[in-house]
Amino acid sequence: MTNSQVVAANTAGEHEAAKLALPVLIASLAAAFFLIGMHLVHGTDYVGADNDDVMRLVQIRDLMAGQGWFDLTQYRLGLDNGTQMHWSRLIDVPIALLIGLFSLFGNVGQAEAAALFVWPLLLLVPLFVGIAAAGRNLGDRSGMLVALFLGVFFVIVHNRFKPGAIDHHNVQLVLVILMMAGITDPRLSRAWCITAGISAALAIAIGAETIPVVIVVCATIAVLWAIKGRPARRGARYFGISFTAALAACFFPLTSPSAYGLLACDAFTGGFYLLGTAGGVMLFFVTAWFSDKTRLFRFSALACGGAIIGVAAVLIVPGCLQSPLADLDPLLRTMWLDRVTEARSVVSQVKYGPEDLAGFYAVPLIALGVCFWQAWRGERCWQNLVFAAAIAVAFTISLVQVRGSVFANLMAIVPLAAIIAEKQVAYRKSNRLGAAALQYACLALISIQFVWAVAGMLAVDGVDGVKTHSTVAEENTEDCADPKNLRSLAAQPKGVVSAVSNLGSDILRYTHHRVLSAPYHRNQSGMLTQLHIAMESEVDAAALIRESGVTLVAFCPTDPEARRIAQEHPDGLYALLGSGRVPDFLLPVDDTRDNPIRLFRVVQ
DSSP: OOHHHHHHHHHHHHHHHHHHHHHHHHHHHHHHHHHHHHHHHHOOOSSOSSHHHHHHHHHHHHHHTTOOTTOOEETTBSSTTOEEOOOOHHHHHHHHHHHHHHTTSSOHHHHHHHHHHHHHHHTHHHHHHHHHHHHHHHHHHHHHHHHHHHHHHHHHHSSTTSTTOOSTHHHHHHHHHHHHHHHTOTTOOHHHHHHHHHHHHHHHHHOGGGHHHHHHHHHHHHHHHHHHOGGGHHHHHHHHHHHHHHHHHHHHHHSOGGGTTOOOSSSOOHHHHHHHHHHHHHHHHHHHHHTTSOHHHHHHHHHHHHHHHHHHHHHHOGGGGSOTTTTOOHHHHHHTGGGOGGGOOHHHHHHHOGGGHHHHHHHHHHHHHHHHHHHHHTSSHHHHHHHHHHHHHHHHHHHHOGGGHHHHHHHHHHHHHHHHHHHHHHHHHHTSSSHHHHHHHHHHHHTOHHHHHHHHHHHHHOHHHHHHHHHHHHHHHTTTTOHHHHHHHHTSOSOEEEOOHHHHHHHHHHOSOEESOOSOGGGHHHHHHHHHHHHSOHHHHHHHHHHTTOOEEEEOTTSHHHHHHHHHOTTSHHHHHHTTOOOTTEEEOGGGTTSSSEEEEEOO
């Protein structure tokens, strides 16, 4: 590029950033103020309501207390050797730094509360940057503004960005929308392609859930190059090299040298690093060597490179071509996974929560239709097809595990915003109520996930269903995990606790004990032991308790899992305790008689 071209490009980039800044700031502040207000009115804890938020805090505390950087073992979870977690330190570090910063101005508890309050709100800015840029790519400025409006609704409906939400899924959402904004940039500019490449690498390093979407992004940039040739060469090269460099920058600092050869399907290990690096390097070199060749030659070169990487994937990580939960014990699938909303398949969702189906699936389906319609009309054709591919992959994942729907719903915002903006322009031109106004209003209404969620509850449960749905969790648990109800447990001598999995993370947070069970698939042995203790007869339960070293049994009769076990296994330990009969090997702890959690000491 000549000096004048560089200056022109820099000026255009600055102008583009300026146009994004104010709308992004307004959307971020609007969402933040709403979330803060709801938290101040309804919040009861500074940690998010999800078990993963609590467990993340436990992991951060262990790191700050001196646990090794490469050591992700949760020693107080599961059987004797603990449980090897797979969560990335990339999330631990910024939150730990915030806690350290705020500890300069208060005690540890206040520092934790401040850090956990601030962290998810900080993520709103890059989230809305991605939404705004992607909305502009598909619908110009008006599409950008509508996308930001829909994005605010998305944020306040989901719990991913509420104060206290420190699970990694909010960061993954930010990275996914930044990837999509980068690869749909009409100019495939250096800045946005580098942003997309780095975001793709970080998404893989943080969690395996986003790998299918990352694969779509990588394939998209490669196919765009194959179609366009030299005009797409610069963007594809910058994506490939930034993706490769960012993978290396994540892998080596986060992985112990002794674990370089480790293969795991649910974490960023050597297998994924090798395959990702191979793909990035392959993209860089084919674009460098073959950009001036014919389109057929470019596609052939990509096909050969893709085939080599595909064979390598089958050889290196053959087990990862299926769900990481495919080998889950059938008992855990029945008693745990099928009851976890975000882990349900669409079939399980029909069985256990049909009222939520529309909220999960309607908006992405509509967005897919819009993408194909716009592409057929020739409106931002390749950008719409890129979004269609990514939404389709996330939607397919959501049919297997509902958790994929949050990514599909986020990406659906952009193409829907573009067509809403188009109808808005048509309505303003007509300046009267009519077909354009009706289309605009209907599209705006059906593009909001919350509308479908409420409609689904009304359709299945009627008017009272909305209220029932919002309060069912509180009615089911009766505050078993409330910290005041765990004080008696915390006061007991350090030991091993047998309790339902939903209490596991809170026991780790509030007490010094080890707990057998918490809802994590890497803790299968501990979860199975806990379930069998709860289900088996008095004699067999006593044998399992002593074999696993349990010293305390914490029984919460109002917990859904405990109730179900007591009903389905009337001769089991939980049924016995639920009826008020205490076996000889358990001694009630007197000061828990008025506590929802009934605490028993194991008689040795």
